[in-house]
Amino acid sequence: MTAANVVALAGGVGGAKLAYGLAQLLPPERLTIIVNTGDDFEHLGLHISPDMDTVMYTLANLANPATGWGLKDESWNVLAGVARYGGPTWFQLGDRDLATHLLRSQWLREGYPYNWVARELCRRLGVRHPILPMSEEPVRTVVETAREELPFQEYFVKLRCEPVVKAIRYDGADTAQPGREVIAAVRSADAIIFCPSNPLLSIAPILAMPSLRRIIAASRAPKIAVSPIVKGEALKGPAAKIMTELGMEVSPVGVARYLREVLSGFVLDHLDETHQDAITDLGLRALVTGTIMTSNEGRVTLAREVLDFAGVSA
Amino acid sequence: MTAANVVALAGGVGGAKLAYGLAQLLPPERLTIIVNTGDDFEHLGLHISPDMDTVMYTLANLANPATGWGLKDESWNVLAGVARYGGPTWFQLGDRDLATHLLRSQWLREGYPYNWVARELCRRLGVRHPILPMSEEPVRTVVETAREELPFQEYFVKLRCEPVVKAIRYDGADTAQPGREVIAAVRSADAIIFCPSNPLLSIAPILAMPSLRRIIAASRAPKIAVSPIVKGEALKGPAAKIMTELGMEVSPVGVARYLREVLSGFVLDHLDETHQDAITDLGLRALVTGTIMTSNEGRVTLAREVLDFAGVSA
Numbered sequence: 001m002t003a004a005n006v007v008a009l010a011g012g013v014g015g016a017k018l019a020y021g022l023a024q025l026l027p028p029e030r031l032t033i034i035v036n037t038g039d040d041f042e043h044l045g046l047h048i049s050p051d052m053d054t055v056m057y058t059l060a061n062l063a064n065p066a067t068g069w070g071l072k073d074e075s076w077n078v079l080a081g082v083a084r085y086g087g088p089t090w091f092q093l094g095d096r097d098l099a100t101h102l103l104r105s106q107w108l109r110e111g112y113p114y115n116w117v118a119r120e121l122c123r124r125l126g127v128r129h130p131i132l133p134m135s136e137e138p139v140r141t142v143v144e145t146a147r148e149e150l151p152f153q154e155y156f157v158k159l160r161c162e163p164v165v166k167a168i169r170y171d172g173a174d175t176a177q178p179g180r181e182v183i184a185a186v187r188s189a190d191a192i193i194f195c196p197s198n199p200l201l202s203i204a205p206i207l208a209m210p211s212l213r214r215i216i217a218a219s220r221a222p223k224i225a226v227s228p229i230v231k232g233e234a235l236k237g238p239a240a241k242i243m244t245e246l247g248m249e250v251s252p253v254g255v256a257r258y259l260r261e262v263l264s265g266f267v268l269d270h271l272d273e274t275h276q277d278a279i280t281d282l283g284l285r286a287l288v289t290g291t292i293m294t295s296n297e298g299r300v301t302l303a304r305e306v307l308d309f310a311g312v313s314a
Numbered sequence: 315m316t317a318a319n320v321v322a323l324a325g326g327v328g329g330a331k332l333a334y335g336l337a338q339l340l341p342p343e344r345l346t347i348i349v350n351t352g353d354d355f356e357h358l359g360l361h362i363s364p365d366m367d368t369v370m371y372t373l374a375n376l377a378n379p380a381t382g383w384g385l386k387d388e389s390w391n392v393l394a395g396v397a398r399y400g401g402p403t404w405f406q407l408g409d410r411d412l413a414t415h416l417l418r419s420q421w422l423r424e425g426y427p428y429n430w431v432a433r434e435l436c437r438r439l440g441v442r443h444p445i446l447p448m449s450e451e452p453v454r455t456v457v458e459t460a461r462e463e464l465p466f467q468e469y470f471v472k473l474r475c476e477p478v479v480k481a482i483r484y485d486g487a488d489t490a491q492p493g494r495e496v497i498a499a500v501r502s503a504d505a506i507i508f509c510p511s512n513p514l515l516s517i518a519p520i521l522a523m524p525s526l527r528r529i530i531a532a533s534r535a536p537k538i539a540v541s542p543i544v545k546g547e548a549l550k551g552p553a554a555k556i557m558t559e560l561g562m563e564v565s566p567v568g569v570a571r572y573l574r575e576v577l578s579g580f581v582l583d584h585l586d587e588t589h590q591d592a593i594t595d596l597g598l599r600a601l602v603t604g605t606i607m608t609s610n611e612g613r614v615t616l617a618r619e620v621l622d623f624a625g626v627s628a
Binding site for chain 2: 044045046071075077078079080081082084085086087095096097098099100102103105106109121124125
């Protein structure tokens with residue numbers, strides 16, 4: 001094992017937890033976290049980046065431990081004000097969280113690159129590890145249901161993932177370029193970790209950019225995914241429901257198969273031990289361990305095992 | 315006296331109080347409140363209209379009685395969030411107040427006229443009297459000090475009115491057109507009331523639009539100002555300080571002289587009774603009464619006296 005550069009691809013809550021663990025083990029110059037921006041959206045004139053915020057708040061030790069998203073010690077008085085006007089309240093805008101949206105929106109409007117804005121917000125919260133938006137350009141996850149096409153947040157928050165999903169698109173991904181620092185980090189990575197985030201909603205938008213997918217596929221570094229599915233259930237969010245609706249096997253094997261092209265190894269939970277052979281049959285190395293992170297220590301333990309599995313010293 | 319149409323010109327706290335009194339006496343179809351927008355500004359990407367909000371909140375019975383501006387039962391958690399980022403905290407953004415800024419900003423950005431936005435916000439708070447921004451076009455009050463030129467809010471809030479004022483400009487007023495409803499209301503007004511707002515900062519920007527000033531000057535309706543200066547002091551805000559710095563007499567006479575061209579009558583406080591003759595010497599009718607509004611009843615009482623003085627039945 002040698003001191004090495006690690007890239008982590010992450011979406012929301014589960015991804016943020018493993019990213020937190022990795023950040024406790026690796027210094028900022030050796031870990032780059034690349035975050036899904038497919039569920040970014042405009043709301044009340046604000047540019048909201050749910051996954052960026054979840055990862056940033058988690059690394060800043062400010063995340064709400066009960067929900068995984070949003071800030072701890074949050075209040076909802078702006079939303080009460082919006083409600084008094086009969087304005088839209090389906091998206092939970094916390095008061096302190098709003099400060100993030102206000103500053104990000106203003107800086108983006110002033111023309112600062114998304115990347116710079118992300119770094120600046122992190123710096124001001126004392127987060128030293130780079131958390132990069134996957135692209136400067138908009139990629140928007142769109143959920144196609146039997147009845148209509150839904151921007152991701154409407155499907156996810158407003159309709160609580162209730163409609164049956166027929167397909168998922170990543171609008172803009174075809175032409176969006178990954179950020180320059182994203183490309184540089186992936187190119188120089190000695191290990192690429194796919195955090196346990198929703199494969200279809202968090203990882204897929206990142207891989208939907210053809211150039212980035214090509215670079216990752218071509219990388220000879222260990223490429224390790226941690227299963228977000230344990231015992232047929234998503235630890236958080238609608239992954240299991242959507243995988244079922246799209247005809248995928250709701251198991252680590254289903255995830256591994258979906259990401260096969262860009263992986264070299266796969267981490268699954270003890271509870272899914274019986275799937276280990278199916279994983280290796282896909283041509284992937286497999287590690288069976290405890291993947292459920294119920295504490296900060298658990299995050300660090302899993303991160304250490306994943307790094308070991310990838311042959312990277314912490 | 316006959317049932318008549320009344321126009322009230324208003325700025326911030328003092329003006330809002332008299333507007334409130336008038337609104338208790340006149341139905342919505344007989345009272346139009348025209349509000350200064352010279353101190354509107356952009357902050358954290360939000361379009362903030364301090365005087366519009368003060369008048370709206372006051373008429374909605376939502377204003378903070380301690381300050382006159384902002385909302386009662388307000389909290390400041392967004393500002394705490396902005397402070398955590400080291401962001402700008404000099405402007406007091408209340409949490410519930412932010413809902414107003416968010417909705418107004420979004421609607422303006424979507425292309426709705428300012429006028430429509432103002433009406434819509436009022437409607438949703440149950441305010442039925444029309445509160446019109448003086449213009450759809452930006453007019454920006456700029457304070458010239460010995461050292462620099464300051465956007466109004468920076469002078470007023472950030473620097474707490476401390477720099478000595480050399481001059482005040484109303485950028486954009488030369489070319490800004492008053493709103494169509496503003497012109498119609500003034501043209502059909504049977505009385506025009508200049509509420510007790512800062513003459514240089516609240517009334518002057520309205521009059522700085524040449525066409526509106528002309529229409530008001532040409533109106534044969536009674537045009538009555540209520541003095542914002544009592545006993546050499548402003549009841550609220552920096553009027554006395556700025557009048558002194560600009561070489562004006564800090565008295566009802568100083569105010570009356572400044573507005574002389576557009577007035578036919580003037581209301582001054584009992585405490586300034588000695589100035590009555592100087593007012594009539596300016597060719598204005600004078601009413602001496604209690605002008606200090608310390609309660610909702612006081613607002614209504616003064617409004618009734620002003621309407622009587624203007625020969626308008628309530």
